[in-house]
Amino acid sequence: MEPNTGIAGEGRHAIADALAQVLADSYSLYQKTHLYHWNVQGPRFSALHQLFSDQYLELWNALDEMAERIRALGVFAPSHGQLAARTKIPTPNDISVSEDAMLKALLEGQEIVVRSARSALKLSAELGDDATADLMTQRCAAGEKAAWMLRAHLS
Template structure:
């Protein structure tokens, strides 16, 4: 049964397609953060290992909430690594080195890229697709990524 929530199927479909891309970005960033947690090396290993753990736990919650938003609009989520890699605008980990500085810089760049992408869609979801709920939802995601980026950026000073 299709949701009857005051948004046309065409608009729900368009929003779900954009959310699928956001979900892919979030999942790729989650994976890269998990990779950083597992592979960090250096004198600050323990501190940064724990820091990355807190970040990937936040991202795990984000991944779940984006998937649930897609489902609440009456659509299915992509759920394979292959689909995520096709949909994301991020790249897989570069593996330049496993120092905290290198890993933090790469993760920070991804957070900032996601922030820009989310910001570009806030008004689009509300005005073009008449979906204030998803607009509000991604505003919250953007704010979460801004805080996570701030935490990462603070390690680089």
């Protein structure tokens, strides 16, 4: 049964597709951040272990909100394989990298997510989907704050 909430079917599907990109990038970044949380080592271990924990937990909670928004638009949330195929987040092959390399990779990932969220925000605003626009505004703010925190550790 198609939703009848004031957004045409084509628009709902376009918004859901943009959201699926943000979800894919966020899910991949969640996994990378958690992996680095487990494997960080060096003189800043304690601080980075906690920072990475804070960031992967924030991402984890956001994943559910985005997938549920896709469902509210009348579209199925993407499968794990679909998420993995469309993410723009580079997948690490070597987990024994330096603290700075981890920070730089996560910073790059956060900025990718923000750009994806900003694109979905623009589309949803153009199509009159205030609920998705609000969610993407929150994702932009969270990603920008996370990027700032990562940058602060690199200065």
